Amino acid sequence: MEWTAIVMQLFTGLSLGMLYVLLALGLSIIFGLLTVVNFAHGAMYMWGAFAGAATIAITGNFWLALVISPLVIGGYGLIIERGLIRPLYGRDINYPLLLTFGLQFIMIEIIRIFWGTSDQPFSAPASLSMPLEIFGVFYFPSYRLFLIGITVVICIVLWIFLEKTNLGLVIRAGTRDPLMVRALGIDMRRIWWLVFGIGSALAGIAGVLAAPIRSVFPEMGIAMLVECFVVVVVGGMGSLKGAILSGIIMGEASSITTLFYPQMADIVIFLVMAVVLLIRPSGLFGKAGLLE
Amino acid sequence: MIGRLTMKETGIGETFGLGNRELRVEKVGWWQRLVELVSRNPLVFIFIFFIIFPFVVPYKALATQIIIWGLFALGYNVCLGYTGMLSFGHAAYFGIGAYTAGIVLIRLWQNIWFSLLCGLLMGGITAFILGYLCIKRRGIYFAMLTLAFAQLLYFVGFQWVDLTGGDNGLRNIPAVPLSIFGLSINIYTPLRFYFFVLVFVASSLLAINRILQSPFGHVLQAVRENDQRAKSCGYETSNVRWMAFVISGAISGLAGGLYALYLHFVGIESLYWTTSGQVVMMTLLGGMGSFIGPFIGAGVFLYIEDTLSVITPNWMIFLGPVFVLCVLFFPAGIWGTIKDLSTRRRK
Numbered sequence: 001m002e003w004t005a006i007v008m009q010l011f012t013g014l015s016l017g018m019l020y021v022l023l024a025l026g027l028s029i030i031f032g033l034l035t036v037v038n039f040a041h042g043a044m045y046m047w048g049a050f051a052g053a054a055t056i057a058i059t060g061n062f063w064l065a066l067v068i069s070p071l072v073i074g075g076y077g078l079i080i081e082r083g084l085i086r087p088l089y090g091r092d093i094n095y096p097l098l099l100t101f102g103l104q105f106i107m108i109e110i111i112r113i114f115w116g117t118s119d120q121p122f123s124a125p126a127s128l129s130m131p132l133e134i135f136g137v138f139y140f141p142s143y144r145l146f147l148i149g150i151t152v153v154i155c156i157v158l159w160i161f162l163e164k165t166n167l168g169l170v171i172r173a174g175t176r177d178p179l180m181v182r183a184l185g186i187d188m189r190r191i192w193w194l195v196f197g198i199g200s201a202l203a204g205i206a207g208v209l210a211a212p213i214r215s216v217f218p219e220m221g222i223a224m225l226v227e228c229f230v231v232v233v234v235g236g237m238g239s240l241k242g243a244i245l246s247g248i249i250m251g252e253a254s255s256i257t258t259l260f261y262p263q264m265a266d267i268v269i270f271l272v273m274a275v276v277l278l279i280r281p282s283g284l285f286g287k288a289g290l291l292e
Numbered sequence: 293m294i295g296r297l298t299m300k301e302t303g304i305g306e307t308f309g310l311g312n313r314e315l316r317v318e319k320v321g322w323w324q325r326l327v328e329l330v331s332r333n334p335l336v337f338i339f340i341f342f343i344i345f346p347f348v349v350p351y352k353a354l355a356t357q358i359i360i361w362g363l364f365a366l367g368y369n370v371c372l373g374y375t376g377m378l379s380f381g382h383a384a385y386f387g388i389g390a391y392t393a394g395i396v397l398i399r400l401w402q403n404i405w406f407s408l409l410c411g412l413l414m415g416g417i418t419a420f421i422l423g424y425l426c427i428k429r430r431g432i433y434f435a436m437l438t439l440a441f442a443q444l445l446y447f448v449g450f451q452w453v454d455l456t457g458g459d460n461g462l463r464n465i466p467a468v469p470l471s472i473f474g475l476s477i478n479i480y481t482p483l484r485f486y487f488f489v490l491v492f493v494a495s496s497l498l499a500i501n502r503i504l505q506s507p508f509g510h511v512l513q514a515v516r517e518n519d520q521r522a523k524s525c526g527y528e529t530s531n532v533r534w535m536a537f538v539i540s541g542a543i544s545g546l547a548g549g550l551y552a553l554y555l556h557f558v559g560i561e562s563l564y565w566t567t568s569g570q571v572v573m574m575t576l577l578g579g580m581g582s583f584i585g586p587f588i589g590a591g592v593f594l595y596i597e598d599t600l601s602v603i604t605p606n607w608m609i610f611l612g613p614v615f616v617l618c619v620l621f622f623p624a625g626i627w628g629t630i631k632d633l634s635t636r637r638r639k
Contacts, residue, residue, distance in 0.1 A: 031432070039380075084620065087620060088619075091623070094435070095619055097435055098619045101380070101572065103612075103616060105569065105615070106612035106616065110609065113606050113609065222565060223443070226443040229436040229437075229440050230440050232436070233433065263451050266450075267444060267447050267451075270441065270447075274425055277428070281428050
């Protein structure tokens with residue numbers, strides 16, 4: 001096997017890993033603060049892709065889709081938190097799970113009604129469709145390079161937001177001890193609301209970014225959701241560092257397996273998860289005993 | 293019982309040293325008495341009801357489907373309702389049970405009892421192995437892990453075409469006659485098959501009832517209510533949960549085996565997350581933590597699906613909101629809400 005093929009596959013794995021990172025980050029910040037596992041995260045990712053497809057169908061502009069889609073999905077997340085999840089705070093921890101689980105069925109069905117069950121066409125913008133030549137040996141698809149670049153930018157922006165702003169400080173404090181934050185006169189419910197919106201917007205942008213390289217269809221979020229659960233469990237629930245590292249590991253694991261033994265490609269990440277769980281039950285960066 | 297003794301908040305009692313309350317006898321309606329009677333002797337009523345049941349539904353195959361799914365939901369309920377573990381991966385045990393029963397009938401031995409026994413055992417063994425990995429983590433982790441491992445088995449079933457038929461499903465499961473006491477009976481008429489399934493449902497109900505009333509069953513419920521306290525009473529709670537998970541998986545496997553016999557076919561979607569989703573919905577709709585709830589849930593779910601799927605392929609658009617509303621407003625499910633209404637004190 002050509003070593004260039006391996007490098008190319010590593011690169012493809014990295015771009016897949018970036019999608020995992022975006023989704024896992026959204027799941028993780030929602031979980032870290034609200035202790036809600038958003039089972040509708042995959043469906044939001046799918047809606048993000050369809051919102052992007054709709055924007056492109058109307059305006060023909062990919063960049064516009066990249067802006068509109070996270071805004072729409074983020075706004076949708078705000079509505080969902082306010083209307084459906086907020087009434088469940090204080091109840092058993094399982095109820096938000098069940099609710100978002102039911103919600104994803106509705107979201108999938110709505111798309112099926114309006115778009116049908118078949119794949120939607122979604123191509124990368126013309127400016128990103130040419131492969132980029134490096135050293136005359138590698139031909140990296142420039143869209144995937146763009147995907148990796150934008151994910152890095154998003155991660156940095158998110159990091160600055162969480163570490164350097166006042167709001168980020170409140171969010172981090174709320175993750176540690178919401179009661180204390182509340183005692184200091186901050187309305188935690190508004191923070192939770194906002195964070196759910198941010199998490200949803202991340203799912204939305206992941207959907208648009210994934211659309212040109214993965215097929216767009218109503219059930220596209222299901223497999224992705226499960227894979228992101230795997231990523232989050234391996235990284236350690238609620239840990240952003242863990243989500244990023246584990247997202248990249250899983251993307252690479254799946255991609256490299258595709259090259260050598262394609263039948264195992266869907267399965268390998270679960271095996272990695274089983275191994276990690278046996279060695280480190282709380283994941284790579286997880287705190288033991290968190291919410292158990 | 294004619295009435296029920298209730299206390300009412302008044303201001304009068306105070307002067308008589310009765311506190312702020314008044315005793316009075318409240319009239320109880322016939323349906324409240326019925327609900328109370330049913331919830332006291334659920335097994336008797338389930339048996340009576342299910343003997344009449346196939347004659348009142350639109351067609352008998354629906355009745356069979358309802359009790360098979362009801363059995364699956366009953367097994368699931370051991371996990372969710374009685375032990376408090378929210379699993380999103382019960383398709384794994386149902387599907388494994390179905391495939392095992394089918395494969396045994398096709399390749400190994402054409403004996404219905406043996407194939408169902410294998411389905412039950414494989415469901416339990418799978419739950420034993422996956423349970424080892426999932427039980428370590430509780431709550432949210434548990435829900436995510438069970439879903440992930442079920443998805444793993446789905447992919448395995450999908451890829452292992454030689455054994456499972458992959459995407460095409462496991463076809464041509466032989467319609468073997470049932471052998472009992474040296475007799476050979478054809479069970480493949482709708483009504484006979486219904487009662488054949490009912491035998492298994494009834495035995496499972498009795499078995500679960502026995503388990504729940506045993507000391508072990510009480511520990512299960514203690515674990516659900518307060519894990520730490522159960523632990524400090526000296527019970528190894530993770531082992532208790534693991535056992536409950538295995539029982540739950542075994543019953544799901546049995547339901548899967550019956551489903552394979554019923555369809556003469558096992559589709560790959562039996563391992564898919566939608567199957568897990570259906571059983572979660574049925575159990576919650578019906579009401580968890582009771583014997584009757586899962587069957588009501590299965591009945592309501594399948595009846596709605598059956599009626600709506602004639603009109604539209606997007607029937608889920610109706611059931612989804614019903615489920616969401618149920619989580620928001622009626623977390624006790626249909627049966628739980630009926631029970632609450634019948635015992636609620638009148639203001």
